[in-house]
Amino acid sequence: MDTAHVATAEAPGITPLLAPDRANGAVLRVGLAYLVAGLGSFLLMGVLGFFMRLDQSGIFVLSAQWFYRIMTLHGAGMVASILLAGLGGLAAAVSATTRLSARVLWIVLVIYMAGMTFTIFATLLGGFAAGWTVLYPLPTHGLVWSLAAALAMYVGYLFVALGLLLYAVHILVAVSRTYGGLGKALALRYLFSFGRDRRDPLPRPVELIAAVISIDSIAAVTAGTLYLVPIFLHAAGVMTVDALYAKDTVYIFGHTMANLSIYVTAGLVYAALPSFTKRAWPTTWAVVIAWDLIIILMLANFSHHIYADFAQPVGLQLLAEIGSYAVALPSFIVTIIGALALIYRSGLRWTVAPMLLALGIWGWVFGGLGAVLDSTIPVNQVMHNTMWVPAHFHTYYLLGAVAFAWGYFFYMVAELSGTRDLTLTRLAPWLYGIGGAGFIFMFFVAGAHSVPRRYAVHLAQWQIYARIAVPFVLVLALGLAGLAWDLMLRFRAAWRGTQHVVGS
Amino acid sequence: MVDPLGILVVLIALGVIWTVGWAVIIARSGHPVPFETLEGSETRVRVSLLAGMVIVAIVLFFLTLRALPYEAARRAELGAPRVTVMATGTQWSWALSRKQIPMGVPVEFAVTSRDVNHDFAIYDPRGHVVAQTQAMPGYTNRLIYVFQTPGTYTVRCLEYCGLGHTAMTAALTVTRQ
Numbered sequence: 096m097d098t099a100h101v102a103t104a105e106a107p108g109i110t111p112l113l114a115p116d117r118a119n120g121a122v123l124r125v126g127l128a129y130l131v132a133g134l135g136s137f138l139l140m141g142v143l144g145f146f147m148r149l150d151q152s153g154i155f156v157l158s159a160q161w162f163y164r165i166m167t168l169h170g171a172g173m174v175a176s177i178l179l180a181g182l183g184g185l186a187a188a189v190s191a192t193t194r195l196s197a198r199v200l201w202i203v204l205v206i207y208m209a210g211m212t213f214t215i216f217a218t219l220l221g222g223f224a225a226g227w228t229v230l231y232p233l234p235t236h237g238l239v240w241s242l243a244a245a246l247a248m249y250v251g252y253l254f255v256a257l258g259l260l261l262y263a264v265h266i267l268v269a270v271s272r273t274y275g276g277l278g279k280a281l282a283l284r285y286l287f288s289f290g291r292d293r294r295d296p297l298p299r300p301v302e303l304i305a306a307v308i309s310i311d312s313i314a315a316v317t318a319g320t321l322y323l324v325p326i327f328l329h330a331a332g333v334m335t336v337d338a339l340y341a342k343d344t345v346y347i348f349g350h351t352m353a354n355l356s357i358y359v360t361a362g363l364v365y366a367a368l369p370s371f372t373k374r375a376w377p378t379t380w381a382v383v384i385a386w387d388l389i390i391i392l393m394l395a396n397f398s399h400h401i402y403a404d405f406a407q408p409v410g411l412q413l414l415a416e417i418g419s420y421a422v423a424l425p426s427f428i429v430t431i432i433g434a435l436a437l438i439y440r441s442g443l444r445w446t447v448a449p450m451l452l453a454l455g456i457w458g459w460v461f462g463g464l465g466a467v468l469d470s471t472i473p474v475n476q477v478m479h480n481t482m483w484v485p486a487h488f489h490t491y492y493l494l495g496a497v498a499f500a501w502g503y504f505f506y507m508v509a510e511l512s513g514t515r516d517l518t519l520t521r522l523a524p525w526l527y528g529i530g531g532a533g534f535i536f537m538f539f540v541a542g543a544h545s546v547p548r549r550y551a552v553h554l555a556q557w558q559i560y561a562r563i564a565v566p567f568v569l570v571l572a573l574g575l576a577g578l579a580w581d582l583m584l585r586f587r588a589a590w591r592g593t594q595h596v597v598g599s
Numbered sequence: 600m601v602d603p604l605g606i607l608v609v610l611i612a613l614g615v616i617w618t619v620g621w622a623v624i625i626a627r628s629g630h631p632v633p634f635e636t637l638e639g640s641e642t643r644v645r646v647s648l649l650a651g652m653v654i655v656a657i658v659l660f661f662l663t664l665r666a667l668p669y670e671a672a673r674r675a676e677l678g679a680p681r682v683t684v685m686a687t688g689t690q691w692s693w694a695l696s697r698k699q700i701p702m703g704v705p706v707e708f709a710v711t712s713r714d715v716n717h718d719f720a721i722y723d724p725r726g727h728v729v730a731q732t733q734a735m736p737g738y739t740n741r742l743i744y745v746f747q748t749p750g751t752y753t754v755r756c757l758e759y760c761g762l763g764h765t766a767m768t769a770a771l772t773v774t775r776q
Binding site: 159160163224225226230232233236237238239337338339342374375381403404405406409412413416417420421423424427428429432435436437438439440441442443445453456457460461464465468471472473474476477478479480481483539540542543544545547548549550551552556 | 600601602603604606607609610613614617618621624625627628629630631632634637641644645648649652653656659660662663664666667668669670671672690714715716718720722726727728729730731732733735736737738740741742755757758759760761762763764765766
């Protein structure tokens, strides 16, 4: 292994991960723990996903009972795992200039992992298989699993939501304290003066993003509560639950949870990329308006999951389409173009971390293209709940958010351990990209041929798409194994690196 | 009606444009120049892209308004339905009030569910989805569609509804009048 020291003096305006005058070593350790737990769970959930694809290809057929259990755990586990990895990276990045409590973050991790454990028990032992979207009333009407299994799943969600809530409140309070209030953490005076009023110190982009994410996390948990409480009351015989109400609230919760992962990990790009390009990514007016708008836009378009529910008011459907288009604008115009501008003619050295960040930029946009097409109501009329849906979210998850999270993990490990990635590991992002692209592209092709999603049994004419995908999954797995191996070799040094920080 | 394969072609075309643009930037990461020298062109790129994306979004939105699948819009476009089919989903089968459908006239499917959420999706004889709506307990969703080609259409459930989800199919026969 090349042990040349990587951590060098940063260019002006670039905040190093290690705060020289702050005790953020303990928080960096929690951040590493989140990344290990999140990306480790991601790998395990990925194995489950591989079995689903094998089943759909007809190569290794699972019983419908096990297919749907695995499907449920794969979905819930992936959303929770990727978000957890992102939250760890975000806390680490924020801690360089904002004081966070490592103790609170450890408690969050324990609560969150307890929730994930409940979902594992509910699905693998309890046989719960209502899908991660737990679309009411299926959880209590599955016919092949018990009410206890459904309750265990809900308790799991409750714990994950509680963990997220505690994290969000902690981050929001901490960033607000650093800048003298929530309005200042969101740079509102700067925003509404069109960038002229610079009296308040501006938060770093990653701190602004952390505040935005925290607000939407609290909103998501609130929606989850509005979903869960009536269902518990219904289970107790107190009231009945309207199916459309349940669908709306669960999608505000679930859609926001899924989107949070993407935006959290996008925040990691702001935090890490400048270190490689040696160009600062300042808090400009464009960055502020883009991210402050995300607060509303992330919540406004959940209804695009409900286009096929004709009982939903048409105005809400149209609003969802507008919201779905609108949310693409700040992300693409500000974050994506900003990241590409940072890279262009920067002279950056293509180590594993920037390779993964660049891959994530590609995947986020390509997945977004599929999403925007599907959020157009007449297109959704023929694509809804076909393989097109997993196609787009696998793209911006696997090739977007997850690539960002791995990239940030490599950045952290390099910074903290003072070691460079193995030369051979630079092959891994290529394998990841090629394997991942082939894997997700076959979802898109299947969706365009109207192959349904969430089918345990695939007709013979549908199996070809999964069969072509399988070798790409193996290439992807090889890439991911390479990344994990490299990180395992250097992780201990990175952990030790956090302990050298003053006061930790 | 939107052709799903056409959407794939659009995705591939947009994907190729994006990939080429991305690759050009990545390939030109060397030969560093001061960041300040790029600021003007970065702003121009942002403004041009923003204008282009907003125009495309507005066009797509107005196209959407002309092709809404919802009851009022379909009635305004096609007139009153000539045939009504009651469709009720139950774990794990469809109950249809009729299975013989005339071609070329507006057909209304009044879709509901007796238990959990289902999705009433109509597949044409080639195996492509042509229309769909959710079957929800407590609600009746009205899907109006004109069949232009005779043959056997398959109804599939596209909302995961439990163990027997994939078996939840029914056949519709569309005949010339």
